[in-house]
Amino acid sequence: MNFDFSEDQKFLGDQARKFLTETCSIPEVRKVLNDDDMAYNEAVWKGIVEMGWLGTAIPEEFGGLGLGMLEVCVLAEEMGRVLAPVPFSSTVYFFTEAVKLAASNEQKQAILPKVAEGDVIGAWAFSEGPGAPDASNLKTSFDGSVVNGVKIPVTDGDIATHAIVFAKEGSGASLVLVDLSADGVTRKTVKTLDPTRSHAQIEFNNVPGERLGAAGAGAELAAKVLDRAAVLLAFEQVGGSDVAVDMATDYAKERYAFGRPIGGNQAIKHKLAEMWVKSQVARSNAYYGAWALSTDASELPEAAALSRVSGCESFWFASKENIQTHGGMGFTWEVDCHLFYRRAKLLAVQAGSPKLWKEKLVSALEQKNAA
Known part of the structure; x- marks a missing residue:
């Protein structure tokens, strides 16, 4: 069985990397970091919209490119490499997938073409603070016509035009x-x-809402959305891990101490080797997740949890050890190491904590073994 991407998908990845390298360099990321009034990089977002990436996995009948989830995985990895400061994951991984999974044909026809055209920025309003929300502890409510409650934190919630709200x-x-x-x-x-x-x-204070799917089916649908998003986030984490490993390796070759490159020290060699191994394990698990996602396999919950846990571990470890490899310089604002550490910590909680996904993985394996 070949889990590698096709030549066309690799070509898409190459073109995406070229585009993002030219338009979304670290200085572009820092513009958002340094400006409190700048929620995202509008120039980069405009380019992504013009490239048609928002409609990658949206069927042609709803205004999309009609490609597939593997192509989204390819794009996600490239987004992770450049730490793209745009609402791509909120719109594509969560919002679009929720609409595709749960909406009626009429609802899809009304919203998905606008997503593909860039007129809609989506958000996933799921969390209500610490802890995993479910029907037993949800405070946000829906009575069939209006929504009431508070959601926090909502990624890209301050710039989104629409949101999928998880409500009781x-x-x-x-x-x-x-x-x-x-x-x-x-x-x-x-x-x-x-x-x-x-x-x-x-x-939300008596805000009109439109249910997606059947009443009371939100928990099951949300679990499916999170499984799909977990795989795509894992590819972002793989992309970020790879860059962090490369940064640390390049610095270890260039930084001299006592007349020799620090990369010649055994401790540094072991550090770099462990970073690389974890990143390769994460990539392998992400590929497994991509296969399950693209084929809608029954193994998706297991594959999603595995790729999620591995992706979180790899990106966090690589970004942390990249700082350590850079020594005192790695902790400074001017050096870019902290940007990757910040993103690693954020992605680790964006779809639920690694602890939660470890529990999901154990549950998936128990169900598999009991079958």
């Missing part, structure tokens, strides 16, 4: 599509460790 309905939970320009929506920007990706607190 009756004794269960539902996914609700909300236009964030509607009356009753109050948004407040929330500061996080990584300011290059904006976050917000969103308060």
Whole structure:
């Protein structure tokens, strides 16, 4: 079985890397970091929209390119390499996938063409603070017509035009599509460790909403959305890990101490080797996740959890050890190491913590072995 990407998919990745290298360099990322009034890089986002990437996995009948999830995986890795300060993951991994999975044909026809054209920026309003939300502890509610409650933190919630809200309905939970320009929506920007990706607190006060899927089916649908997003986030983490490993390796070759490159020291060699091994393990698991995602395999929950856990571990370790390899310089604002550490910590909680995904992995393996 060949888990590698096709030549066309590799070509897409090469073109994406070329485009992002030219338009989304680290100085472009720092513009967002240094400007409190800049929630995302609009120039980079405009280029992504013009390239048609938002419609990559949207069927042609709904205005998309009609490609597939493997192509999105390829793009996700390139996004991770440049730490793209744009709402791509919120719109594509979460919002679009939720609409594709749960919406009716009429709802898809109304919203997906606007996503593909860049007129809609999506957000996934799932969390209500610490802990995993479910029907038993949700405070945000939906009565079939309006939404009430508070969601925090919502990635890209301060710039999104629409959101998928996870809300309690009756004794269960539902996914609700909300236009964030509607009356009753109050948004407040929330500061996080990584300011290059904006976050917000969103308060809903009798805001009109449109249910996606059946009433009370939100928990099951949300789990499917998170499985899909976990694989795509893993590819971002793989991309970021690779760059962090390269940064550390290049510095170890160039930095001299006591008349020799520090890369010649055994301790540094072992550090770099462990970083590389973890990144390769994460890539292998991400490929497994990509296969399960693209084929809608029954193994997707297991593959998603495995790729998620491995991706989080790899990116965190690589970004941390990259700082250590750079020594005292690695901790400074001027050196770019901290940008990758910030993004690693953010991605590790964006779809639930690694601890949560470890529990999901154990549950998936137990169900598999019991079958």
